[in-house]
Amino acid sequence: MQPKKERKDVIKSRLRILETAQSLFAEHGINNITMRKIATTAGIGQGTLYRHYAHKGEICQDLIQESSQEFVDKVSSYLQQNKEMSLQGKLVALIHYAVEFIDKHSNWLVYIQGPSCEEGQQIIYKSQVYNFLYAQVYELIAASPSMQNNKDGDAGFRTDALLATLTPDLYLFFKAQRGLTHEKIKQHIVNLYINPLFQQ
Structure with missing residues (x-):
């Protein structure tokens, strides 16, 4: 007892x-x-x-835990309901959901990212949202025509590089210093990381 x-x-x-x-x-x-x-x-x-x-980053992580689970459930439901959508369409949808989540929670998420944490721990890469997005994006990138035709392609590296563009501090830099809207950020990510995978 x-x-x-x-x-x-x-x-x-x-x-x-x-x-x-x-x-x-x-x-x-x-x-x-x-x-x-x-x-x-x-x-x-x-x-x-x-x-x-151990630090404020871990507190922030717990504070957004509920929102993180809602994000995972929402995206999982969307993908489940749109199984017939093209690989490219699914990747674009994932970027849309990810950017909207980052935009809404960026101030909290900055403290989950390594450099802002008092002990320098990059716990964002262990977060529920990051690991969920990594698994989903990796699977779709690995199945893309470009990766299937390129024996030397590294879907894991491409996935991490794409998601690195969505780290909170870089996202806030894009908005505050580069003057980009969240719609522009989405467009640039799609054009840089996704569209080339499906060009013939």
């Missing part, structure tokens, strides 16, 4: 941390909130906080 009680306490503590962090991030911005501030506001010790989360 005791382990079950401890489990409930751990869950309760984690939820308190997430609720506190979300409130602080929304009010003051992620950059302006420290782990110490989260612990103090939540009424817990820093040691307790760090036992749950």
Whole structure:
């Protein structure tokens, strides 16, 4: 019975941390909130906080977990309902969904990307969304005419290169520094990475 009680306490503590962090991030911005501030506001010790989360990136990852699952479910449902769609059409649709997700959650996702995390851990590449997109995009790229006709083609490298264009910090750079809209970003990704795979 005791382990079950401890489990409930751990869950309760984690939820308190997430609720506190979300409130602080929304009010003051992620950059302006420290782990110490989260612990103090939540009424817990820093040691307790760090036992749950090593840095703000991990907190952000948990905060968008529900949205990540919704994204996976939505895209999976779309692909299931459109099995007869062409490979190229499916890839374009995946890019559309991915860009829309990044655009909506980019401020949170920046803290899941390596350079922004306090310990430099690139946990975005272990995230649910990244791994889901990698699996889906890899399968479609590997089956494309260009890859089928090219024995030296590396579908894995192409997939990682495509998804690297959608990392949150680069996405925000495209918008803020290059003045690109999310529609333009989608168009450039499709033109650069997808269309050439289907040119005869």
